[in-house]
Amino acid sequence: MVRQRTKETGGSTARQRLTVQDWADAALAAMGEGGLAAVAVEPLAVRLGTTKGSFYWHFTNRDALIEAALDRWAETRTETVIAELADEPDPGERLRRLFLRATRRAAEDPLEVSLLASAADPRVAAALARVTDRRIGHIAALFAELGFPEDEAHRRGLLAYTAYLGHTQLSHAVPRSLPAGPARDRHLDTLLETLLRPAGTPGAGPDVRQANPQRRVTEPAAERG
Amino acid sequence: MVRQRTKETGGSTARQRLTVQDWADAALAAMGEGGLAAVAVEPLAVRLGTTKGSFYWHFTNRDALIEAALDRWAETRTETVIAELADEPDPGERLRRLFLRATRRAAEDPLEVSLLASAADPRVAAALARVTDRRIGHIAALFAELGFPEDEAHRRGLLAYTAYLGHTQLSHAVPRSLPAGPARDRHLDTLLETLLRPAGTPGAGPDVRQANPQRRVTEPAAERG
DNA sequence: GCACCTCCATACGGTGGCGTATGTTTTTAC
């Protein structure tokens, strides 16, 4: 990510120039490590091997950087995962792989947790709202594809996303509280299974979805990567 | 919370003196609003109507304040809720009321979200680990009281706490994504009901996995969000 | 009522980060 900028190494140095996105990515990285407050121009400049002079050429001030970073986050960190699985034909398997992949990535990157904690900032809140709507909508669409009626699909999508968020929090705060290794995927599978099971929805309950006969699926092995 | 300290109001002023806990509570409040970085001595002093002189009498430095605040949080914000419901005889009802109460409080107070995002700090991580273990253990004990075997009770306790965390995150980040008003409790009730329903136990390794209720394989067109 | 201890106020020096001003290098235009 960070470009090399050896400063006085004779002639071989191709002194890269930085782009707005380089700064935005660095800001997101810093944000993941230390929250919004850690998005500081001068430390970022050091990390990028440059100086403030570069920064204030690309941005008017720190706020502009934060907005750029949030935009970049909202664009990249949601669509990529969705797009990666677009070729999977089976919606159930697509849901499962989406869930496993998303939780794994979120467990590796503290950025999302950091952003969730910065929702007091209106710009962060806006980005979060955008991303959350998109994600829940997409999951709900998967449930709808699986045969659930519209509102029930949305309800389950909401639950799935809630589980995703909670799991992410735990994986960062107290990782040892969660099963690790192969038990991890099994745990997430049972969680998904719970969400997929036809519930006795008491409120506006259609009667149809009764007991699941003989569900069998796809080995959990496929999801590596 | 903040004590009144009118500064020059003649003689009627009972000039309160501050305690270590006053500072710790103020630190927790600031932390909820702006994260760990917002725990700054001088702003806190202003909020408390005093000066740094007071602070550095009670604490050696800022780090000591943070530790005191974390200790106070770990002690108060978990045991109180548990203790408040100790007189409820029915474990199912105790679980339900615990869940409703905890989620409501967490939705009102941003502190917990902020702490979860500061888990990179080892002191915060320690406090979180303590509190998390205590809470999951307590919830698991409730499930055990309800008749679930030990490991299954723990598994469901973990799921319940995951749901709690996720719900809390959503309620702060994108509150409108969650049902409000009376639908709120109904939503949480169905969530709990899901967790209480006897499920296909995972440990013994039955082949049942992942459900497809009446597949209605739709066009991939539904994918557009 | 006087020494004494507790608790707070005020005044300092130091650091880290923001934003501006202005110089310097690299790239592009032609």
Added chain:
DNA sequence: GTAAAAACATACGCCACCGTATGGAGGTGC
């Protein structure tokens, strides 16, 4: 190959905050 533009470097003033030093209020013992 030179002039203009783009991209970066350096130097400055400013503010917020940390921690220290020291000087008082206010109560307490006797």
